[in-house]
Amino acid sequence: NNVSTKIVQFMDNNNTVLQEDSEYYKRLSNLVAKNYISVDGVNLNYTIYENPEVNILATADGSIRIYTGMMDLLSDEELLAVISTQIGHIANKDVRDSLLKVASEDNAGKASSAQLEKMLSFSGDKMGTIVNELLQVPYTDDQNKAADNYAFDLLKKNGVKTDALVSALNKFAELEAAENDEEAELSAAAKFIGVNSNNATRASLISSK
Secondary structure (H helix, E strand, O other), X not given: OHHHHHHHHHXXXXXXXXXXXXXXXXXXXXXXXXXXXXXXXXXXXXEEEOOOOOOEEEOOOOEEEEEHHHHHHOOHHHHHHHHHHHHHHHHOOXXXXXXXXXXXXXXXXXXXXXXXXXXXXXXXXXXXXXXXHHOOOOOOHHHHHHHHHHHHHHHHHOOOOOHHHHHHHHHHHHHHHHHHOOOOOOOOOHHHHHHOOOHHHHHHHHHOO
16 A cells, blocks of 8 residues: 555646645535545545546555546536446455556566565656556456446445446447547547446446346
8 A cells, every 4th residue: 555655646746636625626525525435444535637638546545536537527426436436446456456467567466565665666757657557557347347336336325326327337438439440549538448448338237237
């Protein structure tokens, strides 16, 4: 978790962070206020980056970072659904696996605590490289499916329509389809789609639950 915290600090220092008096921040705080503040004993902390990119990411220490581009794309309930999938990735330790893959140059099983400790000494460009690599480690289909199921249950428990998860995934599926069109330029969602793929299949799995 020390490494996750250091990575998040680096990202926060290298992005435009919105303050608590911004409309985006107020919208988010109202949504997550009660039921989306901790998972398995880990306190969740949220920060919004002023950036038109459609992206959201989570790290093992409970940090969730949301880009304004993602907030602009989604309704309140869809945003909660997508936050819930990120909480699922934290709960299922997927975000830690991604970090281990980067630390061990793609062999999560062999990553040692020494390799992770070494990352704590990184700064500047070297840390930037690690962060970029980490943001591009794709979740596996199984990890995404488990996170979607986690989100479905969390939304249901909190009385949020689970349709919102389906409609959010469908929005991502449209962006993904555009991404796969060779003529298309990389969209604002390129990084997110690279990590979170097969959205159409995921949407149909959830809608059939």
